Amino acid sequence: MHKERVLVTGGGGYIGSVLVRMLLREGYRVRILDRFIFGIEPIADILNDPNLDVVIGDIRNVEDVKKSLKKVDHVVHLAAIVGDPACSVQADVAVETNFLSTIRLARLARDNGIKKFIFASTCSVYGASGDKIIDEKSPTNPVSLYAETKLDAEKELLALLDKKPSLTILRFGTAYGLSPRMRFDLVINYLTKKALIDKEIKIFGGEQWRPFVHVHDISRAIKVVVEADDDIVKGEIFNVGATKENYRMKEIGDIIKGIIPGTNVEIVKQIQDKRSYNVSFMKIESKLGFKNEKTVKDGIVEIKDAIENSIIEDPDDDRYYNHKRG
Ligand SMILES: NC(=O)c1ccc[n+]([C@@H]2O[C@H](COP(=O)([O-])OP(=O)(O)OC[C@H]3O[C@@H](n4cnc5c(N)ncnc54)[C@H](O)[C@@H]3O)[C@@H](O)[C@H]2O)c1
Incomplete structure (x- = not known):
């Protein structure tokens, strides 16, 4: 029996190409929306999977987004201009992609009646936070355009998706490890x-x-949220990583x-x-039982x-x- 359909924006990327394979292995139907900035090779070997369909398109294009949202249960929104250097070399595209198009995608997803919207944010929203241990309630202090676009999107999404769908914001630590789309x-x-x-x-x-957090563990954390009770994850922010891996x-x-x-x-x-940010991952461990494997x-x-x-x-x-x- 097929499980629900998950739209993974940026599914051809470093995290996406690991996550998509994990979801397919678990029996989900998966749709990727990606403009494949780094090529389609990272998913070439799974293109024939009957549970996968791929929209080669842009989250900045309304028609591509509408097409991608058809018959989707959950959205995992990974597509972005990722990292401080990439955002500073193309600042306009970064704001348009990471902020403006993210909000429009969320609004269209809400209007399409999707159940969960999972947003990929980053622990770099904590920015210059020194030595003290910080958690999801600590003040943010972004020091790059990249982190600012992510934090602005978080705030706007929390206001926009206050009722439906169930919004979860995941602040990933800095990723590492092997992926079919290597970085x-x-x-x-x-x-x-x-x-x-x-x-x-x-x-x-x-x-x-x-x-630091392995790309495999980031993907596991996303899957845990897809499968979690709404009562636990709705409207919540979780840091994704392990306290010992600071x-x-x-x-x-x-x-x-x-x-x-x-x-x-x-x-x-x-x-x-x-x-500098020394981050607590107690919340994801205590509320969702999530522990790193790598x-x-x-x-x-x-x-x-x-x-x-x-x-x-x-x-x-x-x-x-x-x-x-x-
Ligand atoms: N890798 C990390 O250390 C890390 C840490 C924290 C948060 N994140 C977040 O996780 C997400 C994925 O990061 P990643 O490391 O896989 O990055 P990545 O650059 O490998 O993947 C991003 C993907 O999004 C696609 N994309 C970019 N703009 C698009 C657009 N306008 N329309 C459609 N597709 C578009 C790219 O083609 C690429 O496949 C991002 O939102 C990022 O901010 C990553």
Whole structure:
């Protein structure tokens, strides 16, 4: 028996291409709406799946959105211009995509009677928050256009979807790990690649905190919310990650050196990264029973193996870097 149909916007992306496969394995019907900025290869091998259909289109285009929403039970909204560098090189497109089109998509989804709307936000909305542990109720302090567009969308969605559908905002930690749509602009993936190829990595600042979460665990968390009782998730914000997986960036250098011996780790103290957030993931654990299955160490090992075994042939290819494609 088929389960419900889930529309995954950005389903061809780094998180989307892992999530879509997970949902299909679980028997869901899945529709992807994506403009495939980085190509369609990440989902090429599943295009024939009878439970998958793909709309090659743009969330900024009303007709594409209306077509995608037909006979959909839930929307997982991942499509965005992702990351600080990608948003600063195309600021107008970032605001149009991450904010304006997100709100219009939500309004059309509501008018189409969908049940759940799950919005991909980011822990970078906490921005410059220093050393203290922060949770979903803590003040936000975004320090980039990317984080601002996500926070503005969160606020507007909470006001717009106050009754129906059931809105859940997920603030993901910084992702890492292997995906069919690989990204080497994410710091764990990037530093692992750099250590392997150049035998040296630079860490700017070093004292700043960052919460990390494997792309597989992000996908699991989304599925948990799709399947959760509305009473628990409706109108809620959840940080997605694991409290033990907060690291100071200088610790990441030590972990990489432990896995890739001979790496020269340079801590560049003169250049500070204002972004520092040490995040609590107690809420998702206590309310939804969500626990991570993978750690940063697992991610570094799997990326190292993928590069060493030429599963990823050229990690410097432009398509693995969000700010190099528009
Ligand atoms: N990867 C992370 O560390 C991370 C952390 C926190 C939050 N997030 C959020 O998760 C979501 C997915 O991130 P990702 O890492 O998979 O990024 P990604 O860049 O790999 O994927 C984004 C996808 O959206 C598509 N897209 C972009 N603009 C579109 C448009 N106008 N219409 C249709 N499709 C469009 C792209 O083609 C791409 O396939 C984003 O909303 C991002 O903000 C990611």
